[in-house]
Amino acid sequence: MVGKKRLGKSRIWISTLLTLVLLVLGACSNQTASSGEGEPIKIGAILSFSGNFAPLSESIKAGMELYFEQNGNKIGNRPVTVKYEDDEANPQVALRKYRQLVDSEKVDLLVGPISSSVVYALRDVIEKDKIVLIVANAAANDISWDKKSDYIYRVSISNWQDGTPGAAYIANNIGKKAYVLAPDYPAGHETIEAFKAAFVAAGGEIVKEAWPKLGNNDYATYLTDIQQTKPDLVFPFLAGTDAIRFVQQYEQFGLKGKIPLTGTQEFLDPLVTDPAGQAAEGIIGATMYTAALDNATNKAFVEAFTKKYGKTPNYFNVQGYDSAQVIAKAVEKAGSVKSEDLTKVLKDIAFSSPRGELAMDPMTHNLTLDMYLAKNVWKDGKIVQEIMGDAMKGLKIPETPPAKSK
Amino acid sequence: MATSILFMHILNGLAYGMLLFMIAAGLSIIFGLMNIVNLAHGAFYLGGVYIAYSLVQQNLGFWLAMIASIVLVAGLGVLMERFLLERVYGKELEQVLLTFGLSFIFADLVKWIWGTSPLALPVPSSLDVSLDMGGTMFPAYRLFVILVGCLLAVLLWYMENKTRIGAIIRAGVDDRQMLSALGINIKVVFTSIFAVGAALAGLSGVLGGPIMGMYVGIDSEILVSSLVIVVVGGLGTWKGAFIGAILVGLVDTLGRVWFPSLTMAMVFVIMIIVLLIKPNGLFGRGAHA
Amino acid sequence: MRANIWRTPTLFIAILLLLPLILTNYGVKLTSEVLIMAIFVMSLGLIIGFAGLVSLGHAAFFGLGAYVVALLGTHLDNTYVLIIAAAVISGIVAFVSGLLFIRSSGAYFLMITLAFGQMLFAIFYKMESVTGGADGMAVSASLNLGFGAIESRVGFYYLVTIAFLVSYYLLRVFISSPLGKGVRGIKENESRMTALGYNIRHYKLIVYSLSGMLAGFAGALYAYFNQYVSPDLLHWMFSGQALIMVIVGGVGTLVGPAIGAGFFVILQSYISSYTDRWPMIMGVIFVAIVLYGRGGILQIAMLLWNKLRPKRHKEEETPILPKEGNGFESVKG
Structure with missing residues (x-):
């Protein structure tokens, strides 16, 4: 440490200088305000490219890029630029990135975030700055209820809509006694709460709830x-690598084929079922999207996506694609990027999604979704999703929080 | 709770503990002998599992992939020690910065090479069966992991207590100056110990991949778990790492059963209790730092 | 010698006061954030550099201070009370934990502070009905020092600047006090000080509590700054970042950690907005600082600059959605 003290001074000066140079540089760049014809429309995307949400973020980005590319990178006659920022799934970093995008880059509107904590953190500043945010993933229910904002519209899905739709089918066709498992954090609680309410209403019974911590490293105890x-059955809500390990270990502990495994739509998505492999065979649940959906938009989407990226799209790709699509439709319809014009259009915007014909619910700023029953089947050395029928048509999140079941 | 179920839970805890032991053993000895806090140790786990994954994809087979992966990770350890860590011996804060930096680099490198889509390393097909143990099923693979862990522990114990290398290490942990005074080529000793530590962590990556998973971010989780084990067991002993790992494995696993609301903090509570009673860990030989 | 001691601070004060004139809105906000971080990192630098206590759980006190403002602020909206409460509660928690932990040293101290930090993290994470759990909670308290709510960016900036300068000055005074000299003596030669009859543990405990208080104070300001708190503020990763900032800035000085904070925060927000590969670049910078730090940080800056330049041009000048798919593939490696 002696050497350090001696050199401390020059080091401090140089780094001060450097820091200041950076600061001033940052302050001076990117100050062009955008308005008028032919000016680019600037979109700021706040996603989580580092950390466990990276695959979700990359998928959403891929979906957005596909849409804009298909449309010549233009909305109307104005070119589109998207600035992607990494919030590290941390609200404090997200707020810094938000200020950078809104104050310094002067983006016209925002897309994002993955994490519910981030959407809550952004919510108040968005209200203050009156800038539109298209939610591409964060599923927190309250953003449609108490924390609803005139400037925030969700084109993904809410936790309530993820937990509810499969419950009735499961209770009536698979079994009455369910073991539920979800990470011990708000999204887990919200999703399981929704499933429980619908499952009990359909005559089912929750025999046990297990709450591993988020990013639990071994599911052996629970298995x-x-x-x-x-x-009679197990209903988990898990995402990404957690879901993959759960499915694989379910098989390793000899449970596959013995106790039916159901689950949220995470378990019916290639992001999880591709790496999980044959272990994922037979899982049944409700989902808003699979590549097998039979509609014209989806056929074109799957074809274009497969051509560009060489793999089957997952539902995060669709969320990204639809986020871009909703922005484009809204800007075209409103004829401007001003928030006051956009919000008028966004309230009940309708569009053709690979998920089907969808529309925003003006009461909750959340999509009315068609949910499908799907099953993982093993076909030609690969898991694919097979549609079994409709789970629920026109599923809206309730306008107010339902009473808690206990 | 039925005895057989309790037995299952204990087996689960042991399997998990053995994986942690493999990582922590190297960390502990490196800590004790070279006085290096290697915050990049989790990268060896990452390296182990990702390299093995790629080799398995090339149809090399699990076991060959495992060996190749361990050798490569050990090589990485040698390079790291020879070209980087060697320059910061005795400078603790510089070590922290350097190894923190390296862990950033390695984690991002893995993301760069293998992408962010989740991947999974399958259990080797020869062990992919579950055994019926009194009505409950248990994966054979986990029994295998427990076996490997125990064998390693015996091997390391033998090395430490019955061989010349062990004597050198023990002497080095107690008094580093003494080694050079004895005319031992300290550089070679350090490099080889570091390589062994890296190889063990790589091994735990390959064996642990099918259980604990593979994703960027697990490196820092595992680092924290193994640091906990190292200080609970006491710096610089295989024995400490072994007992510490079993303790942490069991506490973590059984804690999920009996104190489900404490799962996040369980291990830390245990650690604080141990350190309050024994400030140098269970088998620590006195503070170095 | 005396002139030397004061030259740096004077210049800093001048720069700090003039900065808002040249900075944009975003620059002012970013600098405010840096100054709050600087207070926090100085508090960590104090125990590392002057008492030899390397902690990996210091964010716990920062986060605790922030949560005090968020939680108490829902009942009582008085800035003075909230900030003082944040500092005092953090100080008390630091005192009590220090009482138990300070007899551990080196790696053991590092780990026990990490464990303690993670326990506090778990508490705020688990108390979902009160704190919103992992989702965090909005801060409802408004910043008001008795002459109207401070809402403008520049107003907040000057407030934080004053807070920073006062913290710095008080730390300076503390270090040159007999008490502070005793602590530094311990750092240099613990056994000698014991032989001279100093009670080392008491000294360390005082510094540790003081440092916890200051961290809590910084956390309170941060709660006002972002109007949002989440458990990430207590997580050991954040403690680790603070530790990096101290080391990067230079251990054993007061200004060093503050500069480290600025360097780290600004650089990271820069690099990460130009490339997804930011963790690697930050990593290379840390390694380079260790290996070539002696040759001057400037050398590293040049290296980095060359690395970044081509990327910057690409991203700025081509629209982000090009026609032929070049440079637009998702970064998959």
């Missing part, structure tokens, strides 16, 4: 517990 509890 052993499931063997002991002997439920």
